[in-house]
Amino acid sequence: KAGVTQTPRYLIKTRGQQVTLSCSPISGHRSVSWYQQTPGQGLQFLFEYFSETQRNKGNFPGRFSGRQFSNSRSEMNVSTLELGDSALYLCASSLDTGVNQPQHFGDGTRLSIL
């Protein structure tokens, strides 16, 4: 069974640009979550989608947005990139959003802002 697939693996952008990251969940998984990982702030929750609906959002500015498609694939977008947006962005999927359901992570997209 294929795992969570994130594309691209690496991305280099400059300040002011925008970027779109993609995530394909494990087949059958309907919940997709996004996290930002940085050395200073650790792992921080961005947002969670289930059946194309955003059900929770972390404490990030409106420049960070996401969506989920009917096939459960998800994208996140960051506009007007800042140097501080440099991070590893991780996507995770789970069967459902029940408390007991573990999340399965992809290998992430490494975003570097110059």
Add this chain to the structure above:
Amino acid sequence: GNSVTQMEGPVTLSEEAFLTINCTYTATGYPSLFWYVQYPGEGLQLLLKATKADDKGSNKGFEATYRKETTSFHLEKGSVQVSDSAVYFCALSDNDYKLSFGAGTTVTVRA
């Protein structure tokens, strides 16, 4: 709100030594607790989980017991190997559709 506190690293051990990583949590409800492991250049892998008080999660020689009275979920392994070198994250999920993570503990095992 929910939060997780992990012992500060890094932790350096010799092969076959005993490993303990402390984790305590604060939650408003009855969370599920998880340990994830991250190897260099990779995402997080679920190591083990526990969903209610006194549950013991175990996998690959690692164990952790959900202690509600002390709000703890300490990770232990009796005999570590070089291949256990990684970053370990304690996390909780509490009906809010997200994982709250600890800061992570870097473990290095020397041969």
